[in-house]
Amino acid sequence: MISLKDIKKIYKTKNGELTAVNNVDLDIHQGEIFGIIGYSGAGKSTMIRLLNGLEKPTTGSVTINGQKISAIKGAELRAARQKISMIFQHFNLLWSRTVAENIEFPLEIAGVPKEERKKRVEELIELVGLYGRGNAYPSQLSGGQKQRVGIARALANNPEVLLCDEATSALDPETTDAILDLLLDINKRLGLTIVLITHEMHVIQKICDRVAVMEAGKVVEMGEVLQVFQAPQQKITKRFVSQVSGEDQTKEAIRELNKSYRSGKLIKITFVGEQTSEPVISQMIKRHHIDANIVHGSIQHTQSGPYGTLIVHLEGNVNDVQAAIQFLADSNLQAEVVSND
Numbered sequence: 451m452i453s454l455k456d457i458k459k460i461y462k463t464k465n466g467e468l469t470a471v472n473n474v475d476l477d478i479h480q481g482e483i484f485g486i487i488g489y490s491g492a493g494k495s496t497m498i499r500l501l502n503g504l505e506k507p508t509t510g511s512v513t514i515n516g517q518k519i520s521a522i523k524g525a526e527l528r529a530a531r532q533k534i535s536m537i538f539q540h541f542n543l544l545w546s547r548t549v550a551e552n553i554e555f556p557l558e559i560a561g562v563p564k565e566e567r568k569k570r571v572e573e574l575i576e577l578v579g580l581y582g583r584g585n586a587y588p589s590q591l592s593g594g595q596k597q598r599v600g601i602a603r604a605l606a607n608n609p610e611v612l613l614c615d616e617a618t619s620a621l622d623p624e625t626t627d628a629i630l631d632l633l634l635d636i637n638k639r640l641g642l643t644i645v646l647i648t649h650e651m652h653v654i655q656k657i658c659d660r661v662a663v664m665e666a667g668k669v670v671e672m673g674e675v676l677q678v679f680q681a682p683q684q685k686i687t688k689r690f691v692s693q694v695s696g697e698d699q700t701k702e703a704i705r706e707l708n709k710s711y712r713s714g715k716l717i718k719i720t721f722v723g724e725q726t727s728e729p730v731i732s733q734m735i736k737r738h739h740i741d742a743n744i745v746h747g748s749i750q751h752t753q754s755g756p757y758g759t760l761i762v763h764l765e766g767n768v769n770d771v772q773a774a775i776q777f778l779a780d781s782n783l784q785a786e787v788v789s790n791d
């Protein structure tokens with residue numbers, strides 16, 4: 451669907467050349483929600499401008515739905531860009547126009563007849579949950595409602611790709627979740643391919659199928675969200691994952707539990723996907739005649755399933771406890787002893 455081949459973008463600045471995107475290869479599939487995450491200056495905005503044809507790569511090519519966006523210009527590029535829509539962190543609405551008129555704007559530009567425009571605007575208002583707000587002005591809306599207008603406007607011309615530029619960064623956590631749910635719903639209902647850039651791992655965790663991690667212009671890690679959460683490879687990815695994984699709380703819990711439990715063993719069990727540790731733990735207790743107490747747990751949900759951590763305290767005869775730990779390892783659960791001794 452979207453293919454970036456060996457992209458390099460070099461800006462000429464007064465201090466010399468600056469490589470904003472460096473040797474990036476990416477393939478984004480039809481209908482997926484693909485996230486690009488990175489800290490400020492990583493090259494995310496440049497990537498999005500390359501995707502919508504606002505910037506040309508210095509070398510390499512950007513192809514969307516078979517059309518080489520990086521090689522066209524003028525009217526041809528303008529026509530192609532109607533199929534690549536975008537929503538923004540600060541919504542970019544026209545303040546002197548009502549909600550309905552904002553949504554209508556791209557339809558006017560595309561030359562859609564008035565009657566058809568009105569019908570389409572009504573459909574879109576309904577789709578994004580703004581029923582009854584058509585005559586309001588942007589200044590009368592909450593942040594979440596403004597972004598709903600942005601989304602409706604972006605969908606007006608039936609795009610093939612929706613680009614989201616930090617679309618929830620200006621919103622509070624609850625509104626962020628409502629907007630992410632709306633994007634997910636639109637992706638499922640319309641089969642729309644969504645590419646989003648963000649610096650928040652929560653956004654990736656909640657709606658993305660795959661993620662690319664960018665650092666200093668390069669994609670340093672890429673994969674299915676669940677896989678990246680389960681086994682982040684790069685230091686920067688581990689930092690992003692720890693934003694949401696509860697890992698810091700788990701470490702803190704282990705420290706505290708080690709103070710409370712002087713005997714037995716503390717075991718950290720990590721599980722991924724639909725696999726659950728509960729039957730394994732009950733089997734372990736039955737087979738090995740030990741006491742097992744779940745003393746800490748955290749679970750996170752991604753688009754491709756849950757992952758989580760349990761801390762279990764095992765008490766009993768030394769050999770039985772040892773055999774129980776072996777049983778966990780043999781049961782395909784990632785289990786490690788986290789006791790101090």
Ligand SMILES: Nc1ncnc2c1ncn2[C@@H]1O[C@H](COP(=O)(O)OP(=O)(O)OP(=O)(O)O)[C@@H](O)[C@H]1O
Nearest residue numbers: 461463468470488489490491492493494495496497
């Ligand atoms: N038009 C430009 N001219 C010169 N340098 C630029 C230009 N646009 C971006 N850069 C530089 O390219 C690098 C990548 O910037 P970019 O905006 O793509 O990163 P980002 O990950 O989106 O960060 P942010 O979230 O802060 O915008 C930065 O060093 C930035 O200063």
